[in-house]
Amino acid sequence: MKILKNMKYFHKPYHKPVLLAEVLENIISDMNGIYIDPTFGSGGHSLGILNKISNKGKLIAFDQDQFAIIKNKINDKRIIFFNANFRNITKILKDYNKKVIKNVSGIIADLGVSSYQIDTPHRGFSRRFNNMLDMRMDLSKTKSALNIIKNYSFENLNHIFYKYGEFKNYQSISRKILLNRKFINTTFDLVKLFNHNIKFLSRLFQALRIEVNDEINSLKQLLQQSVNILKQGGVLAIISYHSLEDKLVKNFFKSGNMNGIIRYNKKGKNLSPFRNKFTKRIFPKKDEIYQNNRAKSAILRITRKI
Template identity: 35%
Template sequence: MAAPHETVLLHEAVDALVSSPAGLYVDGTFGRGGHSREILGRLNAEGRLFACDKDEEAERDALELATQDGRFSFARGSFAALPALLAERGFGPVDGILLDLGVSSPQLDQAERGFSFQQDGPLDMRMDRSRGESAADWIASACEQEIIDVLRDYGEERFARRIAGAIVKARSEAPLTRTSQLAAIVKEAHPRWEKHKHPATRAFQAIRIRVNRELDDLAQLLSVALSVLGVGGRLVVISFHSLEDRLVKRHLRDMSRGPQLPRNLPIRDVESGAQMRLLGKALRASEDEVAGNPRSRSAIMRCAEKLA
């Protein structure tokens, strides 16, 4: 049985996001609705929340919530398309955008989704199973160099070349269609296991990111966030691995600096060209949260506010 989904940094994220109970907010990763329900609890009758998600199971939960609360609306799709999704519904500048990145507990725990190396299931890994190629499709068609690049760039896998070679050899003998097949191949090929970490962890992460275009979608959202945020609107992003966090950290840093000028120049933020203001330091889950939900251990949250 799948474990219930525990929303990471629930109160901290919503505290950072909601600046006005009458505002218009976006939950770009509805998941199972934990953050959305908390946001709605902070809004008054004039407040509105729009959410989106690629996952069909998230859509079912979201549409049920929409029938219960008229302040909430939902669209199936990627947050990368947020400007178009908002425009289609006539929504103007928003007061905040929340992203809770990565894969959710229900997705990991359902063997049929193909995200987990700990359970046997079809080698799928798509967050939206209605479109795109599955992990099995990609592995069957990718050249060895592409597999090396994905394992190295998206999984930060030191032994990418060795593992890619083993995958190519195995697929020449039989199609790779099950998570257990891929996990066994990586486990056998990996010469040095990290303590307390399955040797297939990085490979599964890398292939999942490639299949779902996760970093591409995040980069696209970051590039358009200012265009949909109103002045004072906030961007709150929870990341779960260094690749995501690096993108967010660098983007918010650049937006908060503006063009680089000589040091000690006596100018204000509005004169510096800075477009966002960082809201505090990066935040991690508390010891109590990690004790109750070990998957929150790697979470890191960053926030910024749009300047005039």
Template identity: 40%
Template sequence: MKSEETIYHIPVLLNESVAGMNILPNGTYVDVTFGGGGHSKEILRHLGKGGRLIGFDQDADAENNIVDDSHFIFVRSNFRYLKNFLRYHNIEEVDGILADLGVSSHHFDDSERGFSFRFDGELDMRMNKRAGMTAADVVNNYDEEKLANVLYLYGELKNSRKLASAIVKERAVKKIKTIEHFLTIIKPYFSREREKKELAKVFQALRIEVNHEMEALQEMLLAATEVLKPGGRLVVITYHSLEDRMVKNLMKTGNIEGKQVQDFFGNVLTPYKLVNNKAIIPTQEELERNPRSRSAKLRIAMKKEEK
């Protein structure tokens, strides 16, 4: 029989990411992607009497996994509001921040959420079901150019313009509401050999747009830089090149764009020192146990001491 945690989500790179936080028993930590609570539970095991952990998640379903622990505070909100909610709880600085940016198994396996092309259902894809825009709103209301841009930028689809054109033509005849209807439109544009990979890219692009994921990630990363104590750790697990590039840029240069600013001696001015110069990836054992970890990359950086 599977545990409740496993049913919701198997935590990726669990030991490596928690070890990377270099947890102090009396420290204050944040898990900005609480989800099934797997990473949070492991962090809590390392905390002592004075330790605190704040868990963020905008999805109401995550509340079913809240940890019953006096050291834990749950915040139902998007992690882009990290700084605001820390201040609400009278927390100015933290010793470590963990972000697992992957979509949980729970979301992919819930046909009602519309995250997966494996099931029919409504084209939804909202992480926060209280939010307004759905994937159906995107495919039915965006103009052709904007739709093509979403598919190209967030899905890296070379045939984004053809896909957008086909979607616009179909919706002029009948509104696109379900996954099944949507698939009948886009499947002819992919070869059978690459169909699953390409469909995954389409759904990724729509999900990122619906949830404003790149904007939210940028805001969270910049806020993390402000609230981390000197010596504090930023630990991030990424799953696709767009978010990984953003995280890598911030850790190496201190900004999202990756623009290097150097001092008189040619040293790059950045608030971070890389803990691992090369991204940590899952072991073969983990890949066999949890195939969804296959694209995961773990990056760890330490906030430099202020001079």
């Protein structure tokens, strides 16, 4: 993990921030507060927050992709960057601050892959460009999509395509990969092997990407830790792009656990750490989807800590 300070902002955000107005309207409750952007990307949401908070406010940004931070630096004394996975947020903030941070006013996580990552051919995220299968957000990690294709067992491939791709025919997909793995190296090898429609290929690529970056477990860890980092009344906002993530977020906001099972104390009080009354779900408007196709599958969920 690297702390990157005093950076110069030299490049306009490449990635159009999704649901920016809705996020800002809901998360900024204290102009002097501390905010966290665990998915900095091109810095669109971060920039929006910096434009709204006062000189006393602070913003803490994370991205596990070193290039996201290097390419989109914001030169502003109020922001501090961590080139790290948000799954370690508590420890990283504790190491930096020398004590546990518990007074955060708002967190906005915009999950998944950025336009920069998907549009950079050599990162191997996209079925639109022919490149080595890679899909790592954190380039210091060794597990790439190619490692999975070459080395995973039938059972482990089944798990990915069933759980993360939600394919009914997951076994036949795994079998095809096992039989042809010697010949698969690039994104186009995979595309040609399956020769399917765009929807199928998108899900296939998404399933591999989720496994490469361990996205579901990272999200669970972020959700769990956010409860302790937020102050009373602090806002947690998550933008998801597929049902797996959104279901986890929905369950967690409702109950404070991943199963969504509400627990009550002896007096019958809901033990969820969030105020259900404030919990809401927001979709992008038609105009936004028209201007930014990436927004079409976005779901923003917002809640507030009790």
